Amino acid sequence: MxxxxxxxxxxxxxxxxxxxxxxxxxxxxxxxxxxxxxxxxxxxxxxxxxxxxxxxxxxxxxxxxxxxxxxxxxxxxxxxxxxxxxxxxxxxxxxxxxxxxxxxxxxxxxxxxxxxxxxxxxxxxxxxxxxxxxxxPPGQALRRDGARAGDLVCVTGTLGDAALALKLLDQPGLPPPLRRRLDRPEPRLKAGLALRGLATAALDLSDGLAGDLGHILAASGVGAEIDLRALPASSHFNGLAPAADRTELMLRGGDDYELCVCLPPEALEEAQQRLDVPLTQIGRITAQPGLRSVDVSGSTQPQDACGYRHF
Amino acid sequence: MxxxxxxxxxxxxxxxxxxxxxxxxxxxxxxxxxxxxxxxxxxxxxxxxxxxxxxxxxxxxxxxxxxxxxxxxxxxxxxxxxxxxxxxxxxxxxxxxxxxxxxxxxxxxxxxxxxxxxxxxxxxxxxxxxxxxxxxPPGQALRRDGARAGDLVCVTGTLGDAALALKLLDQPGLPPPLRRRLDRPEPRLKAGLALRGLATAALDLSDGLAGDLGHILAASGVGAEIDLRALPASSHFNGLAPAADRTELMLRGGDDYELCVCLPPEALEEAQQRLDVPLTQIGRITAQPGLRSVDVSGSTQPQDACGYRHF
Structure with missing residues (x-):
């Protein structure tokens, strides 16, 4: 043919x-x-x-x-x-x-x-x-370069599911909903439209939260502090992710295809009401450059804001 | 990196x-x-x-x-x-x-x-x-489906050069201008703009004249007769193409990236004046379906209007 x-x-x-x-x-x-x-x-x-x-x-x-x-x-x-x-x-x-x-x-x-x-x-x-x-519409696109110190950092949905599915791919009993997160990502189209006029910056998470958020920080000339305890996880993730891998999967796992969004604190409630998917605050934009994380013990660590390296 | x-x-x-x-x-x-x-x-x-x-x-x-x-x-x-x-x-x-x-x-x-x-x-x-x-501009695009019986079939530039260069690739003495026709095709952008309002149908020749012209014939619901003696050849082509391969290279060789254009006879002169590249009449659109060629002896043969098969 x-x-x-x-x-x-x-x-x-x-x-x-x-x-x-x-x-x-x-x-x-x-x-x-x-x-x-x-x-x-x-x-x-x-x-x-x-x-x-x-x-x-x-x-x-x-x-x-x-x-x-x-x-x-x-x-x-x-x-x-x-x-x-x-x-x-x-x-x-x-x-x-x-x-x-x-x-x-x-x-x-x-x-x-x-x-x-x-x-x-x-x-x-x-x-x-x-x-x-x-x-x-003119002027309404969600760009990467508008985040300001004091903005909240939020993500839609849950993190790490696709990376966990990839890690467990050959194991029996991988729950179909988890596998689906790897194979059939749901683009957050309605959420993106609803965030117009509220978000100061946004991007989609394809290469892992730390690296992708790093693009917003670089484009906006700011830093961020994120709370590892606040990262949203699915019930399948909570049940199956090895404790030692949890943070790495959620912070550096690829293929989430959730949105990472920065917005002023006063816009959070309206954004959550408008969206058809949960929007979770995970941190704050800071004037101090770089990406830092607060871990379970409450201590702050610098994080390498690098994602998946294609080469 | x-x-x-x-x-x-x-x-x-x-x-x-x-x-x-x-x-x-x-x-x-x-x-x-x-x-x-x-x-x-x-x-x-x-x-x-x-x-x-x-x-x-x-x-x-x-x-x-x-x-x-x-x-x-x-x-x-x-x-x-x-x-x-x-x-x-x-x-x-x-x-x-x-x-x-x-x-x-x-x-x-x-x-x-x-x-x-x-x-x-x-x-x-x-x-x-x-x-x-x-x-x-609205309504001015050169489509494939507007050719009408009686239109002339024309091509810009010369045919078969890239296919000949590919055939002779490993031979010493391949003239650089011929090699350039394979490696650095010149998109006929000015010609395309100049043909707006004159051409009834057009496409670019990438897979060989016979097959590509076949797309115009199919889309327009017409046939064509082309004169093999009229196909334009470069001096390098004339000097180097083996006699037995000439027709095949010009009719079915790929990578020409010339335009094949249909236009009413009365539009030919103006089209030739407007273009920054030679425009040669090679045949006519016919109401009778199919592609036919007239050879050196003046006899008419049916041609398979198929180009390069990618699979």
Whole structure:
């Protein structure tokens, strides 16, 4: 089967019809109609087999996750999802694999209202690059550079679940909800939109809290102190995470895809009311640079604000 | 060196500053300001080492070509280049390779006024996916579905040079201008803009004339007859292409990155005057479906309108 037949069969009509897609898959470019008086938010993320997901991951989960990690960036910007392109590199054109991959991709694309508008299919080691586009009203994007001393540092949902699932991957009895946190991250799109006008800075947690928060600190020219006792954990995490690994998993584990948000103390209550997911205060922004943590004993330690190193 | 240092060192400030880039590399998303009353043209293309360029290709040429093939899609749509993202997968973080790659990318980005606004760097087999965005006034995009019986079929520049260079790659004395046609394709951006309002259909030639023209025929519901004697060849091609391979190289060789354009006969002269590159009539659109060629002896043969098969 040739490239064009592949694309047509599995990806044409994959995603919701949008009136702003003037020309979708099948020409040199997609033609899209941006909304008047909006800014365009654009992100690209690549997933490589064995690095960003276990090689044995189900094709539908790979399709979901490839889109989810990009939607998570739109969420962290406070942008509404609009369109995406898919660059798919495959070792073989396996119809079953493609059908599964397209099904997972379709499920999340439909749920979030984003349309597949183009891309490329090549033969090569399994790798997926998605470029996602969203829109945001002028001046309302959630950036990394607005955190101020005195702001609260908060996170949505729970931390460390995906990293724990990866650690326990080959062990029997891994609870499906925990595994799902690794395979099917839920981009916090509604939360991102609800935080517009409240958050001073935000990003999504992909490489681990310490390193990702470090990006906010660097961009905003501030520091932070976080309380390790306040980090939110799921019941599965509490039941299964080895005591010695808990802090490391929550602080440096990747693939959380929760939002890390800074906001003034007086905005916390409204933010919590607006969100469809728990928002937990875990620390404070400080004028003093660097990242520090307060541990169980109440003592303060400096933390290396570095995340997953891709090289 | 970590991913972020890599990106900062080689890609930050790589491309021309544009006032419509509100936030570039370094946040969850880039923030861009689309022009009022314009449509957005978006394309994604992947280059994989050993498939889309010879493994020994100079890093600067790889950087150039990765952007050029995407700009060629914008050109074929009649869109003005605006912004692009870069997803780069590298086996090792080699500073010399990155410097060369960035230099080639910068050269073409600067020449075409397109800004690098984001992307992703991962460790993996060498692969580059660029997503390029451009803008076009409403209703003026050059699509594939507007060709009508009686239209002329034309191509810019010359055909078969890149395919010949690839064929002769390991032979001594390959003329640098011919090699350059393989390594440094020139996207026909000015030609694409100049053809707005004149062409009824257009696309760029990446997989070979026969297959690519086949896409116009399928999308427009027409056929075509092309005259093999009229296919434009460079002097290097004429001097070096084996007689037995000439037609195959020009008809089915990939990587031309010329535009194939359909237009009414009365528009040809103005199109030729407007373009900064030769535009040669090679055939006609017919109501009769299928692709046919007229050979040196004047006899007509059916042609398989299929290009390079990626699987």
């Amino acid at each position: 040739d490239e064009f037949a592949l694309i047509r069969r599995h990806f044409a009509g994959l995603s919701p019809a949008r009136a702003d897609v003037l020309l979708g898959i099948g020409d040199d470019c997609a033609l899209l109609q941006p909304s008047p008086d909006r800014q365009l938010a654009v992100t690209s993320d690549t997933l490589i087999s064995g690095r960003h997901f276990p090689e044995a991951t189900a094709p539908a989960d790979i399709g979901w996750k490839a889109l989810a990690v990009n939607l998570s960036d739109l969420a962290a910007m406070g942008a509404e999802p609009r369109w995406f392109t898919l660059a798919l590199s495959l070792p073989v054109a396996d119809a079953d694999w493609l059908a599964g991959f397209a099904a997972g991709l379709r499920e999340l694309a439909t749920a979030s209202g984003i349309a597949l508008v183009g891309g490329d299919t090549t033969r090569g080691p399994l790798s997926i690059t998605i470029t996602a586009m969203g829109e945001v | 970590d991913e972020f240092a890599l990106i900062r060192r080689h890609f930050a400030g790589l491309s021309p500053a544009r006032a419509d880039v509100l936030l570039g590399i370094g946040d969850d998303c880039a923030l861009l300001q689309p022009s009022p009353d314009r449509q957005l043209a978006v394309t994604s293309d992947t280059l994989i080492s050993g498939r889309h360029f010879p493994e020994a290709t100079a890093p600067a040429d790889i950087g150039w070509k990765a952007l050029a093939v995407n700009l060629s899609d914008l050109a074929a749509m009649g869109a003005e280049p605006r912004w692009f993202t870069l997803a780069l997968s590298l086996p090792v973080a080699d500073a010399d390779w990155l410097a060369g790659f960035a230099a080639g990318l910068r050269e073409l980005a600067t020449a075409s006024g397109i800004a690098l606004v984001g992307g992703d760097t991962t460790r993996g087999p060498l692969s580059i996916t660029i997503t390029a965005m451009g803008e076009v």
